[in-house]
Amino acid sequence: MLDDLDSQAPQRASPLQDDDTLLLRLRGLEVSYGSGVEKKRILHSIDLDVFKGETVGLIGETGSGKTTLVRSVLGAAPMTGGTINFAQVEISALKGRALRNFRRGGRLQYVFQDPLLSLDPDVSVGDSVAEGLRIQAELNQEAISKRVAAALESVGLDSEIAIRHPRELSGGQRQRVVIARALVLEPTLLLLDEPVSALDSASRVQILRLLKTLGRERGIAQVFVSHDLGSVAGIADRIVVLYRGHIVESGPTMQVLRYPQHPYTQLLVGSAPSLTGGAADRKRRNELREALADDA
Template identity: 55%
Template sequence: MSVSAAGATTPDRTAATARPDPDSGPAPAPAARPEDPDHRGQVVLRISGLGVSYPRRGVRGGAVPVLAGVDLEVTGGRILGVIGETGSGKTTLARAVVGAAPVTAGRIEVEGAPVGALRGRALREHRRSGRVQYMFQDPLRSLDPDLTVTELVSEPLAVAAVDRRERRARAAEALHRVGLDPAALGDRIPAQLSGGQRQRVSLARAIVTRPALLLADEPVSALDASNRNHVLRLLDALRRDLGVAIVVISHDLGSLAGVADRIAVLYRGRLVEQGPTAQVLTHPL
């Protein structure tokens, strides 16, 4: 299966540092602190023989297979792009990693610990740990419309029982990292932000827990060209500055051409191609 790179958008890696939002004044991204976890070079996500099936409605014992035999690895400080047409199983793959899809075969490991079979209290504790974060496609739907920017970004820390003072400090740091000024925007609600700002708030919320793994589901598909490039540059900067492993799900190979280290292609629930980005672009199967 070949994937066309027509219309590829290639973010400038030399300009990867978060630029401040026009409405928010200068906000340089802070350097990683010594106590921040760094997973560079370590396998953060390992998926082996993954199968996912959903129960078939009205048929006792029947199931609809969505993924079969998927094998993937992502190391810290690297970006894996998962490409496929609608219905290929891309989002199901990400949902399986966070325990929101029924895994019927295979194994999912995060930082060496099996997570695919977690249930009940163990699954809740894993989610609350913040080690894996999920960035949704539509921030307007995923962000609570009644919470302020500061409250939205600090909410995952409240779930993890981090004290109020540290929550506010870490929320401000995360906002700075994505080029937003907490002093100017911290008291706004999502409806008072632009689409690009909302997506960057979602990104700040995802990194505030200092995760080992970030799953970004179509993070730029709803943005205009300028904001799309900005968010992609931010992802590129974050993986280098923080050492986080990032999986970006997209239907558009072009949007990942300048940031992804490797590309995996899903087709009808099966992994049909994977390799370095340049190889997939120039010598597709």
């Protein structure tokens, strides 16, 4: 799949990394599920910064806590410690009306794996995309229709698709609709949780391209979550590796791919077919697996 995208990370000027360009900052984030003896810590002291306009690839195996991390930023996971700041506002401390206003503002948007779960089957595409704008309640119907048409076109869909319903679309089209619904609110950050994992490989490449273009042309920052290094490598400026609820490695994409430090990352890089040309060194991989088993 990487062959079809540029194999290099985007050659964008690296963001000036100071507080002015900081968009999302997680410090000491802890999340646990359950209570009493059943209590299980899922995320351990997570520190993460996302700067304006950059794409961060968050990778990790299934169960490592990627979705939990995204859900905590949305205020939908049981945080037991730490802080989450977005555009200099501590959103993890917002409650009630302040939280509703923040969400309504729409600067932070998300896209999940399965577009069918994100779209109401009884609501037309146009109404789905318009929903966030209607909640903001500042625009008349004509202005809303224009914004919806522009959002659909910006994800490569004909605006006439607005009258259709989700079941009348392909998986790739549905995911474009979900992305349009996020874009219509002019977000500065998109959280994308396995956005292409449920798609066939042709749609996957197209959606990856679309996301890459959105990052480049509109400067929308993205946190792109995936269990698949191959999907992320072509679009991320930086890669962050989550392993059993810990961030074990992070760095510029090319650096992590060329010089992976943590055994888990080494295993991932070694197993990404487009990076090894298929000639995986089995002995080395077994050693890495043993090193990881020792960690457990």
